Amino acid sequence: MDVVYGDVTLGVHGKDFDYIFSYQTGGPESFVAGGLEWLYRTPKPTFWRATTCNDRGSHFPHKASMWMGADMFIETTGVEVLVDDAPLTGFLAPDNSRLIGSGYEHPASVEVRYTYATTTVPSATVTVGYRVVRTGDVLVLVRYEGVPGLPELPAFGMRFVMPSLATGYDYRGLEGETYPDRMAGARRGTFSVSGVPLTPYLVPQECGMHMDTDFVIVSRTGTGDRTARLTFRRHDRRFAFSLLPYTALELENATHQEELPPARRTVLCVMGAVRGVGGIDSWGSDVEPAYRIPSDQDIVYSFVISPSQR
């Protein structure tokens, strides 16, 4: 594994992968695996879900709308680098020059840790660490630090936007679309989904969540029609994810399916917390308390991104 201490970025290169972490964009700027670029833009934390009919009926967006801004705009407030789990100082220009040809260029692990401040009032802090090991596996450690005085969160997770539409995905977890308050009827198993379907609710809204997942493998067409894969798998606990052709805000903005733009990218959200969908009524009742996401408590989760093509 080779680490490139650039002036603006930190590159990590191995047999089967090439990653670039940017100090400028505030996160990873390139993940190349299976010969294919997997990042359209730098992934960031996500705080919004396209409001459901029940969210709107219960006036949840009126309470939570600050998180919509936070989802769209987030400030990167710090970057740290850890080499073999020890903090590295002086990785920014001009100090980085001394790292060239140093013993730091071939570590067993390197972690780039970003700190973000949300645009909410008060602001909350999120840290996301990417710890790369020689196999190319990236352990992503995500921490939301709870703050008193903020509305409940509509969602919390990491959003990865991929440059093209996936040809499909395979996952082990629960069948169908599941939410924390709607997963009892789902069969556990390994499922293969063709394309990137969007559940066609009359008004586009939050959809396609998969709770309790062990792994999801995203397939895209690489060079010469070869299929390239990127795997997201559990680290300690299972995670939830959705894989859709749109971001929450693109869905939020559409009042009909046909208003959505042509599907051209893959939006994978790996979630640390999912709000329930509820069901009592659509004109006032909130989801049951157990299925809300309090904003004054920490949310900590992790998952592994693996470039393995096997």
Add this chain to the structure above:
Amino acid sequence: MKPSLSWLTDPEVFRVNQLPARSDHVHYADEQDLKSESEKLYQSLDGTWAFLWARNPKEREKDFFLMEYPDDRFRTIQVPGHVELQGYGRIQYINTMYPWEGHAALRPPQVDMSDDPVSSYVKWFDLEAPLIGKRVHIRFEGVEQAMYLYLNGTFIGYAEDSFTPSEFDLTDCIRPTGNKLAVEVYKRSKAAYFEDQDFFRFSGIFRSVRLYALPQAHVEDLWARPVLARGGQGRFSLELQFSYEPGFLGSVEVSLQDAEGLPVLNDRAEIDDSVSRLEFASRDIGAVHPWSDKTPYLYLLTVRIRDAAGRVVEIVPYRIGFRDIRIQNGVIKFNGKRLIIAGVNRHEWNAENGRAITVDDMRWDIETLRRNHINFVRTCHYPDQIAWYGLCDEAGICLMAETNLESHGSWQKMGTVEPSWNVPGSDPRWLRIVLDRARTNFETFKNHPSILFWSLGNESYAGECIKAMYDFFKDRDDSRLVHYEGVFHRPEYRPSISDVESQMYAPPSRVGQYMESDGTKPFILCEYMHCMGNSLGGMQYYDRLFDRYRSYHGGFIWDFIDQALFVTDDVTGERVLRYGGDFDDRPSDYEFSGDGLVFANRVEKPCMQEVRYYYGRRIR
């Protein structure tokens, strides 16, 4: 009689020359007709009709029904179908508000005569051979919302109540060939105040139209009363009503066979044209197979009329079932066991044709219900097409058969209870109208074993008129329970309307509160788990009520299918689903009609697996 436009707003006039409501049986001419199910005494008038449309009564062609009115002035339209989906008038979706909200200030029974579209339908037809020379009736299964009927230039009758059959006797005016049938359909009438359902507001002849000939002796009505008594013993009685050509002399035979075709009962009586009503008294028939949602066992009742020479004059087959529903110690018992309602509310809907659905649509619905362990349907909030009830008998889908009544716009204003001009309330002007709706619902469907509850309607508040509807059902039918939710807002009527405590959208905690503070009646949720968009969750909180309270019987999810319409998108040219407000219909309730467990194009929503799981646990 001279028809009058004033009938549209006259509370006293809502059926003119309409035949009395009767059971929905089909009659056959002979054994061959029965065997082949060719129904040769029936003649369908479905298909292409001549058509004129006007924005209001003033602009209509008043003389269109006359024989001499020129044919070349007409355009064409398909029957059955809504006129709005065939290019006439505005498509509108609105929920609680009356459809004229913001356009006209009206109080019952007023109609805005400047905006009351008139559809003038004409069908030319020759009688098919088996109908010639016989008495001929016509049945409109559904016409929205008020209709004037003419045949060969003569006024025949007038009807309201969009969702039940309207039948008329055409015998005096009909001829073998060259008949001109003319129907003038009004989109608005006083009936609008009772038909404020949460749906698209359509008009026109949206269900089938059939002529049928009456043999010289004819079963006008049958009421089979199978009783499931203790120990699985069956009792059976039958009441028949006849009409005749003068001078008829003959006999009627009644047989009952089990599902294997083995005889259970045979009886016979002499009849002649003076016998308009005949009762076969109740008798024990030994052990029977009960009808239930799990085992929808049906017996075949056959009524044969023969003439004096023994020749078959008419055969009426009807499938009946033995089941028992009653309240015992505050618990609803269905065939002796606690009733479990794993239910759903169902509007008739098809994204292409609106409420003009097909039998194939119904079959798909039934298969989907069965596959997902849904055992109960509330026909919200009107009687469905006749075919639906028979399919439910066969498939074991229990029904809450609702009367065509919903008037929430008259007492719910922006979510608050404001009944200053509630209809029907206790206003004696409305009593006959709502009783007629109850009677037609009852008389038409009374023989269906799948119906376990009659329902008085939905969200119409409560008063003396609805109490009278309740009394009507209780008086006529002791084999079913009667349901109404609207007393929730008028507790003083709780003891005298509805056999069950019914609430809608009560959170699980409120159900518990009722159970623990009152609990005198069995409890059901006539609507719950509002499935709008991606919105079904938390079913376990309702499911666990079954274990906590014996007299909690479950509920009906709102609802079965999204109501949205396919249209061609101007921009992309693709077929897309549209909803309220997309037709420049204002005010509107927009996507509020998209609450189904299945999408408008009959694809299951992802939440269905959750329903299948929780319902399956309870009814399997």
